[in-house]
């Protein structure tokens with residue numbers, strides 16, 4: 367999936383170690399991380415146990431950095447994780463400065479299209495906290511439908527976790 371992608375306003379490139387500082391800086395904004403780890407800053411040395419696949423550092427195969435075409439400015443990342451069963455999971459995280467401009471929907475649409483037409487997935491899913499209305503709206507605008515609401519037990523529970531997580535999906539047209 368190491369392929370450059372374009373949207374009308376964004377250039378998406380597979381992440382590289384040169385993106386590390388931008389990726390890390392994104393995680394220092396508590397509002398950006400509110401629904402991911404409760405807004406805790408992550409230490410750069412990677413010693414935080416919560417640093418996992420949700421904390422890309424520039425070496426991942428399935429994460430794209432997104433930059434504005436016009437300015438070259440880093441706006442965030444998009445990911446399409448291969449689940450190994452013909453399906454993939456979509457993820458995204460954008461800088462607060464660019465929220466509300468439609469970038470998440472634009473990038474998500476590009477990944478979904480590439481996921482079906484270039485990478486051969488038959489189904490793409492996405493999960494988010496039920497209370498993450500902006501993320502749910504992005505998924506709905508991108509053509510995803512709500513599949514289920516579920517509750518994950520035993521994890522570090524974030525405020526709002528009592529409302530559960532939601533899973534959305536979109537399927538390749540036959």
Ligand SMILES: CC(C)(COP(=O)(O)OP(=O)(O)OC[C@H]1O[C@@H](n2cnc3c(N)ncnc32)[C@H](O)[C@@H]1OP(=O)(O)O)[C@@H](O)C(=O)NCCC(=O)NCCS
Pocket residue numbers: 397398399401458459460461464465466467468469470471472493494495498499500501503504
């Ligand atoms: C979720 C996120 C990617 C959205 O990015 P974005 O570029 O602002 O998204 P878009 O502009 O494409 O669309 C956002 C939509 O949500 C709506 N929205 C935003 N906040 C909302 C809220 N609190 N309640 C309801 N709708 C909301 C916007 O109005 C817009 O819908 P519209 O176009 O119909 O008006 C961004 O907020 C983000 O990176 N958040 C932190 C990381 C995160 O939560 N990632 C997802 C975790 S699974």
